Amino acid sequence: xxxxxxxxxxxxxxxxxxxxxxxxxxxxxxxxxxxxxxxxxxxxxxxxxxxxxxxxxxxxxxxxxxxxxxxxxxxxxxxxxxxxxxxxxxxxxxxxxxxxxxxxxxxxxxxxxxxxxxxxxxxxxxxxxxxxxxxxxxxxxxxxxxxxxxxxxxxxxxxxxxxxxxxxxxxxxxxxxxxxxxxxxxxxxxxxxxxxxxxxxxxxxxxxxxxxxxxxxxxxxxxxxxxxxxxxxxxxxxxxxxxxxxxxxxxxxxxxxxxxxxxxxxxxxxxxxxxxxxxxxxxxxxxxxxxxxxxxxxxxxxxxxxxxxxxxxxxxxxxxxxxxxxxxxxxxxxxxxxxxxxxxxxxxxxxxxxxxxxxxxxxxxxxxxxxxxxxxxxxxxxxxxxxxxxxxxxxxxxxxxxxxxxxx
Amino acid sequence: xxxxxxxxxxxxxxxxxxxxxxxxxxxxxxxxxxxxxxxxxxxxxxxxxxxxxxxxxxxxxxxxxxxxxxxxxxxxxxxxxxxxxxxxxxxxxxxxxxxxxxxxxxxxxxxxxxxxxxxxxxxxxxxxxxxxxxxxxxxxxxxxxxxxxxxxxxxxxxxxxxxxxxxxxxxxxxxxxxxxxxxxxxxxxxxxxxxxxxxxxxxxxxxxxxxxxxxxxxxxxxxxxxxxxxxxxxxxxxxxxxxxxxxxxxxxxxxxxxxxxxxxxxxxxxxxxxxxxxxxxxxxxxxxxxxxxxxxxxxxxxxxxxxxxxxxxxxxxxxxxxxxxxxxxxxxxxxxxxxxxxxxxxxxxxxxxxxxxxxxxxxxxxxxxxxxxxxxxxxxxxxxxxxxxxxxxxxxxxxxxxxxxxxxxxxxxxxxxxxxxxxxxxxxxxxxxxxxxxxxxxxxxxxxxxxxxxxxxxxxxxxxxxxxxxxxxxxxxxxxxxxxxxxxxx
Numbered sequence: 041x042x043x044x045x046x047x048x049x050x051x052x053x054x055x056x057x058x059x060x061x062x063x064x065x066x067x068x069x070x071x072x073x074x075x076x077x078x079x080x081x082x083x084x085x086x087x088x089x090x091x092x093x094x095x096x097x098x099x100x101x102x103x104x105x106x107x108x109x110x111x112x113x114x115x116x117x118x119x120x121x122x123x124x125x126x127x128x129x130x131x132x133x134x135x136x137x138x139x140x141x142x143x144x145x146x147x148x149x150x151x152x153x154x155x156x157x158x159x160x161x162x163x164x165x166x167x168x169x170x171x172x173x174x175x176x177x178x179x180x181x182x183x184x185x186x187x188x189x190x191x192x193x194x195x196x197x198x199x200x201x202x203x204x205x206x207x208x209x210x211x212x213x214x215x216x217x218x219x220x221x222x223x224x225x226x227x228x229x230x231x232x233x234x235x236x237x238x239x240x241x242x243x244x245x246x247x248x249x250x251x252x253x254x255x256x257x258x259x260x261x262x263x264x265x266x267x268x269x270x271x272x273x274x275x276x277x278x279x280x281x282x283x284x285x286x287x288x289x290x291x292x293x294x295x296x297x298x299x300x301x302x303x304x305x306x307x308x309x310x311x312x313x314x315x316x317x318x319x320x321x322x323x324x325x326x327x328x329x330x331x332x333x334x335x336x337x338x339x340x341x342x343x344x345x346x347x348x349x350x351x352x353x354x355x356x357x358x359x360x361x362x363x364x365x366x367x368x369x370x371x372x373x374x375x376x377x378x379x380x381x382x383x384x385x386x387x388x389x390x391x392x393x394x395x396x397x398x399x400x401x402x403x404x405x406x407x408x409x410x411x412x413x414x415x416x417x418x419x420x421x422x423x424x425x426x427x428x429x430x431x432x433x434x435x436x437x438x439x440x441x442x443x444x445x446x447x448x
Numbered sequence: 449x450x451x452x453x454x455x456x457x458x459x460x461x462x463x464x465x466x467x468x469x470x471x472x473x474x475x476x477x478x479x480x481x482x483x484x485x486x487x488x489x490x491x492x493x494x495x496x497x498x499x500x501x502x503x504x505x506x507x508x509x510x511x512x513x514x515x516x517x518x519x520x521x522x523x524x525x526x527x528x529x530x531x532x533x534x535x536x537x538x539x540x541x542x543x544x545x546x547x548x549x550x551x552x553x554x555x556x557x558x559x560x561x562x563x564x565x566x567x568x569x570x571x572x573x574x575x576x577x578x579x580x581x582x583x584x585x586x587x588x589x590x591x592x593x594x595x596x597x598x599x600x601x602x603x604x605x606x607x608x609x610x611x612x613x614x615x616x617x618x619x620x621x622x623x624x625x626x627x628x629x630x631x632x633x634x635x636x637x638x639x640x641x642x643x644x645x646x647x648x649x650x651x652x653x654x655x656x657x658x659x660x661x662x663x664x665x666x667x668x669x670x671x672x673x674x675x676x677x678x679x680x681x682x683x684x685x686x687x688x689x690x691x692x693x694x695x696x697x698x699x700x701x702x703x704x705x706x707x708x709x710x711x712x713x714x715x716x717x718x719x720x721x722x723x724x725x726x727x728x729x730x731x732x733x734x735x736x737x738x739x740x741x742x743x744x745x746x747x748x749x750x751x752x753x754x755x756x757x758x759x760x761x762x763x764x765x766x767x768x769x770x771x772x773x774x775x776x777x778x779x780x781x782x783x784x785x786x787x788x789x790x791x792x793x794x795x796x797x798x799x800x801x802x803x804x805x806x807x808x809x810x811x812x813x814x815x816x817x818x819x820x821x822x823x824x825x826x827x828x829x830x831x832x833x834x835x836x837x838x839x840x841x842x843x844x845x846x847x848x849x850x851x852x853x854x855x856x857x858x859x860x861x862x863x864x865x866x867x868x869x870x871x872x873x874x875x876x877x878x879x880x881x882x883x884x885x886x887x888x889x890x891x892x893x894x895x896x897x898x899x900x901x902x903x904x905x906x907x908x909x910x911x912x913x914x915x916x917x918x919x920x921x922x923x924x925x926x927x928x929x930x931x932x933x934x935x936x937x938x
Contacts, residue, residue, distance in 0.1 A: 047775065056778040056832075059771045060478050061527050063590035065545075066567050075463070075499055075546065077473035077526070086473060093833070094483075103469045120569075120590040122771040124714075363577065 046118040046126035051133035052092050054125050058085045064117035064127060069371045069389045070110050070378075078107050081117045081127050088134055105143050108134050109381045112389065113248055114335040114371035128340075131376075135250030145381055148249040159240040159258070162210035167237045169209045175219045178226050199231040200307070201271040203262075203285075205278030206241050208410040213417060217410050220437035221277050221304055227440055228317040238265045244280040247288060248377045259289050266299060277304045277433060279336035279409050280375075286341070303337055305408045305432050309346035312353050324356040325439045330402035331359065332393065332416065333369035334409035347408050347432055354439045360400045370396060372407075374415035390419035398425055408432045450495040450539075456512060463499040463546070471497055474541045479529040479865070480779070482835040489908050490531075490864070490900070491538040494521065499543045503621055503629045503654035506542060510652065510896075511627035513540050519899050520625075522648040524565050524593040528600065529782065530863025532647045536900030544595060547654060550574050559618065560660050564595025564653045580660050583610040587770050595653040601645055601860050605697050605767055607817040608688060609730075613658070614644035621655030625892035629654070642887055647863060649898045650891045664696075664730035670743050671760035672752045673722035677702070679750030680725040681793045683743075687727060688789060688819045692742040694731035698816035699767065700724070702796060705811040705827075712776035716759065724755070726763045770813065770825075779832040781841055783848040787824045787857035789816060798851045799826055806844055806925070823860060824852070836924075843921035849873055867905035868914035 048054060064081035065071050071080035078087070087104050090096040108131065115128040138144050151161065159166045202225070208218045222232050240262055243255030266274060276282050285301040302310075311317035329351055337343050344366045351359050364370045373379075373389030394416060397405040405420070405427050407413055417429040430438075452466040465471065475492035486492055495518070500506045513520045519539030526533050535541060544565045551561040555578065562571055568585040571594060575581050584606030586592045597604075602613030610616060617640050619633045630651075634640050643650055674680050680700060687695045703723045710720030727743055729736050747754050766772075774780060787795045796812060803810035814824040826848055830841035846869075849859060853873040859866045862875070869875055876884070885903050888895075900906050905914065 049775075053778075057774050059774050060476070061588060061591055061771060062478075062525055063527075063588065063768075065525075066569060066590045075543075076465070076470050076497075077543070078470055083473045086476070101469060103467075120768075122588075122590075122769040123774050124769065124772050363573070 045124055046115075046121065046128075047124050048126040048129040051088075051130065051137060054130045054133075055085055055088045055092050057123050058082075058089070058125060059123050060086055061122060063120045063122055067116035067120050067368070069112060069114065069116070069373065069392070070385065072392070073385060073388050074110065078103070079110055081111075081131070084108055084111070084131065084134065085127075092137075100141075100143065105138055105145070108138060109145055109376075110378065110385060111376050112335070112371045112373060112378050112386070113376035115339040116335075116368070116371065119339060119367050132247065132250060135248070136252060137250075139250035144250060147380055148251065148377070151245060151249065151377075151380065152251060152254055155241045155243075155246065155254070155258070160210060161206040161241055161245055164210055166240070169204065169239055170234065170236050172204075172209065172215045172218045173222075173234075175216070176222060199233060199271070200225070201266060201269060201274040202232050202234050203239060203242070203274055203276040203278070203281055203301075204234060205276060205281045205410060207414060208277055209239070211410075211414060214410040214413050214431070217277055217413065217431045217433055220431065220433040223437050224308065224317070224433055224440060225275075228311045230311070230316075233269060233271065235262070235265055242281045242284040243288070244284045245377060247284065248375070255284075255288070256292070259292065263289065263297070272299050274299055274301045275304050275307045276301065277408070277410060277431065279303055279334045279341065280411070283336045283340050303341070303343060303346075303408065305337070305347040305350060306343060308350045308432070308436065312350060319350075319353040319355070319439070322355060322439045325354050325435065326356045327404045328358045328360055328400075328402045329404040329406050329435070330362050330397050330400045331365075332362070332372065332397065332405060332407040332412060333366055334407055334412050335369070335371050335375055337408055338369055339367055347406075350432060350436065351406060354436065357439075360402055362396045362400055364396065372412040372415045373419075374411045379415070386415065387419065387422070390415045391423055394419045394423055394425055394427070397427060402427060404435065405429045406432055406435050450516070450518065452496050453512070456498075456509075459508070460498055460500075460505070463501070464496060466496040468493075471495070471541075474523060474526075474543070475534060477526050477528045477531060477534050479531070480832050481865075482838060484835070485839070489906065490534075490536045492534050492536070493538060494535050494541040495538050497541045497543055499546045501546045503623055506623045506652050506654055507627045507629055509540060509542055510623055510625060513896050514625065514627065514894060517894065517896065520652075520896050521898050522599075522652045524596040525567065525588065525591040527588045527591045527596070528861070528863060529784070530861055530865045532600065532861065532863040532898075532901060533596075534864065536864055536906065542652060544593070544652070547595075551655070553578070555580065558660050558662070559657060561655065561657045562594050564656055565593050567591060567593055568597065575660055576663065579663055581663050582606075583616050583659060583661050584613065587767055589768050594656050594658070598644055598653065598656065599646060599648050601823075603817045603823050603860070604815060607815065607823075608698055609694070609696050611818070612644070614641055616659045617644070617656060618659065619657045620653055622651035622653055624651045625894065625897045638887070638891065645861070647861065647898060647902050649888060649902050651897070666731065666733045666736050667696075668729045668736045668740065669757070669760040669764045670727040670729075670740070671755040671763050672725040672727060672743070672747060673719075673755050674750070674752045675703070675722060677723040677796055678793050679752050680723055681789065682750050683746040683752065684725055684792075684816050684822075685789050685819075686746055687743075688816050692727065692729070692739045692746070694729055694735050694739060695727060696730040697726070697728040699726040699728075699763070700792075700814040700816070700822070701726075702800075702810075702812040704800065704809050705773070705813055708773065708776060708809070708811055714772050714775060716762070719755075719759065722753065722755075724763070726760065728764055773811065773827065777827075777829040779830050779838070780827045781830050781838075781845060782825060782827045783845050783852070784823070784825050784860045785849060785852040785857050786860055787814070787822050787852050787855060788820055789822050790820070791855035791857070792822050792824070795824065795852060795855050795857070798855075799848055802844065802847055802851065803828060808841070808844070824857075840921045840925035843918050843925055846872070846918045847922075862902045864901050867901065867903075868909050868911055870904060871911040872915060
């Protein structure tokens with residue numbers, strides 16, 4: 041965590057350290073919707089103190105378990121915590137604590153089973169991970185040689201691995217995000233290699249469910265496959281995958297990964313500044329764009345300027361900021377498995393963020409996360425809002441001359 | 449237990465509750481008090497909680513409470529430490545966080561009308577987007593609300609230049625204990641000042657009109673340091689007297705506090721070697737240059753050290769993170785009191801001596817809030833996990849208050865837990881206390897609004913019983929002395 045230098049020294053230590061001052065409440069999208077003190081991070085930690093520190097009996101109720109899972113793990117509370125507690129890790133720790141005692145919502149058993157059986161969150165066969173690639177003009181390299189579409193990498197020095205992520209791979213609403221991503225990369229002369237069916241869920245949803253141990257098979261498999269390819273750079277459009285690779289995997293391994301993992305917006309920004317991706321001659325995108333900072337990309341990883349730099353580089357794009365931006369950006373509601381446990385609450389949070397975007401007068405709500413795109417698009421549709429929700433890659437590819445299917 | 453009446457349940461829907469689970473979260477504030485003591489002295493968990501959205505709803509709740517003779521405790525941020533927003537007699541908690549937002553902003557008059565549940569961070573954010581900002585604010589900026597800080601003392605960052613919050617308030621909308629919604633001004637009867645620092649005992653504030661200011665042209669921060677505090681307090685008094693105009697804020701940290709923060713990795717070297725005074729200037733660049741020269745003169749004149757600009761900026765940015773000391777010492781006991789600036793050095797010496805005798809390290813910081821007064825916080829470590837030791841350690845609080853009062857100061861707020869000191873330390877002149885009680889009697893003859901606070905202790909906290917308790921705790925603490933010394937404090 042950047043900015044407030046949030047720290048985490050173990051669940052009980054952080055619970056003890058919490059001053060219960062309540063600063064966290066002001067930044068909490070769940071508290072903002074529910075309104076009861078028990079829904080705020082302070083309330084959740086106050087009860088955790090009773091359970092873990094005071095050892096009070098009979099306070100671990102179903103109501104409390106429900107509250108612990110009413111959290112998007114957005115980390116907004118950590119930004120304002122005067123005790124510098126990494127509240128996101130604390131709440132994840134609470135979920136682990138509940139999981140070990142068999143108190144977590146059973147709906148996560150289904151999630152675990154899906155990932156265990158299919159290696160992705162969708163429940164579909166993992167062989168379908170590359171269905172989106174049928175829309176590509178140029179094929180991408182795939183790990184399994186002999187698979188349709190594989191070609192030798194002609195850009196040996198410019199080869200990147202692209203970790204697509206479960207949402208972009210399987211959910212039709214955002215299927216053109218990987219198409220746009222790869223197309224932009226190819227336009228910049230970058231060879232793209234994907235893992236195809238050998239890409240397994242990174243494990244982020246399991247971490248959010250407090251099931252850390254179940255992440256190991258996916259981690260070991262993904263790392264083995266990436267190392268087999270000898271990749272030095274892995275890019276992903278999913279901030280949560282990036283977070284898992286960059287923070288969780290090395291923590292479990294006890295050593296660095298041995299390759300770099302970039303978010304695609306960092307990589308685009310790098311391509312623009314190094315001159316490999318020239319935006320000056322692209323088709324004008326006459327839009328007023330507001331940018332939504334995904335929680336795992338912004339607060340978690342400190343990447344605020346790279347996407348803005350790319351947006352500002354697109355001719356005729358006018359970038360306007362929402363009131364809550366960068367480290368204070370509101371969550372889209374799509375994090376922390378809230379969609380699994382409380383879909384209606386997640387929807388209300390998303391609608392709040394769309395409202396904030398509408399106040400700017402923007403015609404496009406851009407973001408850099410397929411989950412945010414999915415959740416915010418749905419919210420905009422429910423509200424019949426006249427705003428297009430787009431991933432950065434879609435906007436960029438549109439600017440580069442390719443109409444995005446399902447656009448206006 | 450009192451049940452939520454059907455008509456109010458229908459009226460408020462999901463904005464009211466009598467669930468034991470939900471109500472339990474409203475039975476405490478930031479201070480840790482051993483549960484057995486809380487249960488012995490109070491009934492802190494309310495019977496029901498309401499989350500109104502307007503003054504009319506507040507009025508309706510109060511009228512209901514009046515009919516049923518239920519205690520009503522207003523609460524917003526819940527960031528007090530003396531029980532001001534925690535029920536003493538259960539009853540009703542009115543959660544005011546739903547009364548949030550800016551109702552009107554007159555840029556020309558630098559005036560804003562705001563709902564009381566708006567936090568200082570939210571109001572300041574609103575104003576900054578328009579080229580304005582608040583005049584002063586609490587260090588609990590992100591949680592403290594406009595109404596809550598006014599109901600407390602209203603002194604903090606920026607008070608040196610703009611005075612306590614009440615000086616900036618031109619009018620209030622208040623729901624009186626009778627249920628009447630009334631607008632009060634600085635000159636009406638009752639007037640604005642009655643409700644400032646009244647801790648919600650005279651009425652529930654439902655609207656505030658206050659002065660704001662344009663964003664300063666420039667800001668600059670200095671961090672003065674010294675191994676002895678004397679020169680720093682001299683410099684602070686010079687700054688407060690206007691010798692380094694335009695000073696916006698002065699913040700002092702004791703060496704023991706800096707040392708603790710540094711050794712815990714929460715402050716950089718060389719802070720741990722010094723007492724520090726953070727001087728923040730706001731004004732025109734020319735004014736700041738001139739003030740900077742004055743500050744340099746003070747540094748030379750008083751034999752101080754000027755620390756690096758980056759440290760000064762970091763200290764300023766840490767103004768909202770005073771509680772980070774809890775990372776090192778999660779069980780802190782605290783005293784917050786007003787001390788004359790002329791006596792700050794003596795206060796510090798005496799309190800640190802007291803700490804040495806008692807085997808605890810006293811950690812002190814202060815905001816200089818006027819020419820004559822500093823708002824001082826002294827913290828010391830105890831152990832919440834050991835209620836016996838915790839209570840014995842708490843006896844030191846009385847000795848710290850006694851020191852502060854002897855030097856012309858006194859507790860900053862009263863709440864519930866400081867009510868015994870009204871008599872023990874004679875916080876108010878008897879005439880003043882009488883006047884405050886008359887106001888309460890006039891506006892709230894039934895005594896339904898936030899009972900047990902501000903005006904006098906409940907029977908179990910009577911000065912005699914409380915005094916005996918303190919003496920016993922102090923006596924027993926002697927037997928813990930050696931063990932505490934072995935904790936590595938010295």
